[in-house]
Amino acid sequence: MGEPxxxxxxxTVVGVGLIGxxxxxxxxxxxxxxxxxxxxxxxxxxxxxxxxxxxxxWTTDLTKAVAGxxxxxxxxxxxxxxxxxxxxxxxxxxxxxxxxxxxxxxxIIKAARTHLGENFTRFVPAHPIAxxxxxxxxAARATLFxxxxxxxxxxxxxxxxAVTCITGMWRAAGSRIIEMPAADHDRLxxxxxHLPHALAYALVAQLGEQVGSDVSxxxxxxxxxxxxxxxxxxxxxxxxxxxxxxxxxxARLQEYRESLxxxxxLIAAGDSDALTEWLERARDLRERIGALRTDNEAP
Amino acid sequence: MGEPxxxxxxxTVVGVGLIGxxxxxxxxxxxxxxxxxxxxxxxxxxxxxxxxxxxxxWTTDLTKAVAGxxxxxxxxxxxxxxxxxxxxxxxxxxxxxxxxxxxxxxxIIKAARTHLGENFTRFVPAHPIAxxxxxxxxAARATLFxxxxxxxxxxxxxxxxAVTCITGMWRAAGSRIIEMPAADHDRLxxxxxHLPHALAYALVAQLGEQVGSDVSxxxxxxxxxxxxxxxxxxxxxxxxxxxxxxxxxxARLQEYRESLxxxxxLIAAGDSDALTEWLERARDLRERIGALRTDNEAP
Numbered sequence: 008m009g010e011p012x013x014x015x016x017x018x019t020v021v022g023v024g025l026i027g028x029x030x031x032x033x034x035x036x037x038x039x040x041x042x043x044x045x046x047x048x049x050x051x052x053x054x055x056x057x058x059x060x061x062x063x064x065w066t067t068d069l070t071k072a073v074a075g076x077x078x079x080x081x082x083x084x085x086x087x088x089x090x091x092x093x094x095x096x097x098x099x100x101x102x103x104x105x106x107x108x109x110x111x112x113x114x115i116i117k118a119a120r121t122h123l124g125e126n127f128t129r130f131v132p133a134h135p136i137a138x139x140x141x142x143x144x145x146a147a148r149a150t151l152f153x154x155x156x157x158x159x160x161x162x163x164x165x166x167x168x169a170v171t172c173i174t175g176m177w178r179a180a181g182s183r184i185i186e187m188p189a190a191d192h193d194r195l196x197x198x199x200x201h202l203p204h205a206l207a208y209a210l211v212a213q214l215g216e217q218v219g220s221d222v223s224x225x226x227x228x229x230x231x232x233x234x235x236x237x238x239x240x241x242x243x244x245x246x247x248x249x250x251x252x253x254x255x256x257x258a259r260l261q262e263y264r265e266s267l268x269x270x271x272x273l274i275a276a277g278d279s280d281a282l283t284e285w286l287e288r289a290r291d292l293r294e295r296i297g298a299l300r301t302d303n304e305a306p
Numbered sequence: 307m308g309e310p311x312x313x314x315x316x317x318t319v320v321g322v323g324l325i326g327x328x329x330x331x332x333x334x335x336x337x338x339x340x341x342x343x344x345x346x347x348x349x350x351x352x353x354x355x356x357x358x359x360x361x362x363x364w365t366t367d368l369t370k371a372v373a374g375x376x377x378x379x380x381x382x383x384x385x386x387x388x389x390x391x392x393x394x395x396x397x398x399x400x401x402x403x404x405x406x407x408x409x410x411x412x413x414i415i416k417a418a419r420t421h422l423g424e425n426f427t428r429f430v431p432a433h434p435i436a437x438x439x440x441x442x443x444x445a446a447r448a449t450l451f452x453x454x455x456x457x458x459x460x461x462x463x464x465x466x467x468a469v470t471c472i473t474g475m476w477r478a479a480g481s482r483i484i485e486m487p488a489a490d491h492d493r494l495x496x497x498x499x500h501l502p503h504a505l506a507y508a509l510v511a512q513l514g515e516q517v518g519s520d521v522s523x524x525x526x527x528x529x530x531x532x533x534x535x536x537x538x539x540x541x542x543x544x545x546x547x548x549x550x551x552x553x554x555x556x557a558r559l560q561e562y563r564e565s566l567x568x569x570x571x572l573i574a575a576g577d578s579d580a581l582t583e584w585l586e587r588a589r590d591l592r593e594r595i596g597a598l599r600t601d602n603e604a605p
Contacts, residue, residue: 136525156525185521198516199526203533206505208588209565213558215591217497222484225598226435226455227498232599233532234502238592242585249573249581259512260570264563266508271559274548282548286541289507292514293537299524300531 013041015176016077021046021091023056023065025139026108027082028147031061033180036149046072047083056144070098078176081107085247088115092122099126106131106173110196111252112160112189120164128166131173132189133159134196135182140239153181160189197255204245205260207238312340314475315376320345320390322355322364324438325407326381327446330360332479335448345371346382355443369397377475380406384546387414391421404429405472409495410551411459411488419463427465430472431488432458433495434481439538452480459488496554503544504559506537 018034020027023045034040045053045062046069053065066072069091073079079099081088088107099105105126109115112132119130137155139146157177161170174184187195214231218224249256273282317333319326322344333339344352344361345368352364365371368390372378378398380387387406398404404425408414411431418429436454438445456476460469473483486494513530517523548555572581 158525185525195517195522195525198513199522199530202512203509203530205566205569206509207533207592208585209562209569210502210505211588211592211595212584213501213562213565214497214595215587218494221598223494223498224595226457226484226494227595231498231502231595233535234506235592235595236532238588239596240589242582242589245585246578246582250576250578253573253576257570257574260566260573263508263512264566264570266512267504267559267563267566270504270508271556271563274552274559275556277549277552279545279549283541283545285511286507286544288514289510289537290539290541293506293510293534296510296513296523296526296530296534297538299520 015040017042019044019076019079021081022083023144025146028061028144029151032149037179039179079105084244085251089118092118104129110248112192114251129169140237142241157182159186160192197259201256202259207235211235211238314339316341318343318375318378320380321382322443324445327360327443328450331448336478338478378404383543384408384550388417391417409547411491413550428468439536441540456481458485496558500555501558506534510534510537
């Protein structure tokens with residue numbers, strides 16, 4: 008990567024799950040951290056992360072976890088991150104950088120601004136656009152971020168050296184960087200990620216109400232499998248995302264409901280030409296999205 | 307497979323696309339057909355099927371295509387199949403079996419009953435639950451049906467020897483067989499296949515309205531990719547499915563819209579416990595569906 012050895016120093020990962028664990032693994036593989044400390048409420052997950060070599064040591068004491076850290080990465084569900092800032096304010100050093108990986112940025116920034124005081128200038132909000140329906144340290148992969156975008160959403164107070172350091176960290180993990188305002192991020196992700204997850208959960212819920220037997224479920228497994236894959240995602244993580252981005256998520260859900268209503272009308276009316284045209288437009292756009300994928304994103 | 311050599315005789319495939327081509331390839335690989343004749347309106351697709359060794363010869367003359375066939379497999383979009391029965395009635399032999407692969411069974415059976423006359427007893431409605439968002443002969447794979455279910459929906463008039471022969475054909479292609487009434491099939495598939503396809507098309511359509519730039523689309527490519535994959539499916543094929551099973555599809559769409567409305571209400575109300583419980587139930591069912599998949603269905 009061309010990074011100087013251990014240039015990022017000591018990294019503390021709060022929440023060593025899929026994202027936190029993968030970032031730790033990627034930075035260790037790239038040789039640009041001197042030590043990785045894992046913090047979490049679950050000892051089991053921390054032990055697994057240690058066994059997998061994702062972290063060098065762990066503690067369930069937050070003060071000890073962040074003592075001496077050069078960078079603290081908050082990789083827990085949104086409300087857990089929101090609640091941790093007050094506890095961080097008095098424990099982190101005066102040079103420590105703080106960043107997060109949350110799928111919703113505005114409430115995180117608001118909590119950080121409220122609680123971090125002078126340290127707020129060294130908080131860099133970020134979101135790597137990579138993941139999987141799997142969760143926990145055992146699902147972590149050092150290559151998870153390779154060729155994927157990481158969105159950073161600094162605010163006017165954010166120190167530009169801090170942004171440079173955190174974007175350097177994500178580049179070292181293999182990621183590409185794009186910067187945008189937090190509000191744009193939350194609106195975009197509601198459409199591209201939060202809405203699709205809500206749809207997948209709702210589809211599986213409806214199947215559960217209508218289809219009982221294992222054979223029928225097995226018949227469903229083919230075409231149904233891909234579209235419902237993300238409904239295997241962690242319920243607590245997604246509860247937090249839906250609730251913390253609720254205005255955008257509810258707006259997208261209502262638009263989608265209207266769009267389904269129009270589709271149902273086209274079908275009910277038997278409007279063959281309009282239906283064909285509508286399906287062709289969607290198919291063409293889906294092909295365009297497919298062509299934009301990078302190799303690492305391909306299945 | 308233990309099938310006697312060429313036991314199925316001459317097979318005519320009407321529509322040598324993903325399903326028709328894969329079936330032809332599977333039966334040739336299993337050595338249980340003496341000759342496969344391809345019929346289609348597109349010479350280009352037929353030439354590709356011939357080059358790929360899926361068929362032995364082709365014609366765009368339906369009468370020639372079915373002359374001397376032991377089995378005629380109708381593997382075209384629903385309304386193309388519906389419209390072909392009238393032309394088949396006078397051209398097929400008195401021993402020829404006819405079957406189809408359509409995702410909607412009741413309108414196919416109705417058309418067959420209307421037009422096939424005495425030959426209707428030798429029509430076996432069938433639907434292999436396998437596929438892909440890709441279409442055409444070039445997407446065909448001889449292993450497509452291995453360990454996948456094929457649903458057969460014979461009616462009271464259907465000759466039992468004809469059912470035995472057609473189920474034997476699908477078993478030779480690697481498929482498992484399940485029999486159910488056509489109405490049950492159409493209701494089940496509306497839920498497990500037609501609704502998910504409608505949702506994927508609608509999701510891509512909404513993205514198209516809201517997200518313009520290539521970078522934003524690329525940011526969408528990750529989690530959005532799997533859930534929208536089936537929106538790459540053939541628009542004509544799916545127009546026919548939606549319209550020919552419209553009552554069921556519209557009913558499932560309306561139920562789904564209501565379900566999304568309830569979800570939006572939970573989110574808007576910030577009902578954290580109820581939302582968590584709802585997400586956990588869906589996640590658990592999705593895990594159960596995943597565990598029911600066979601090895602061949604796994605990605």
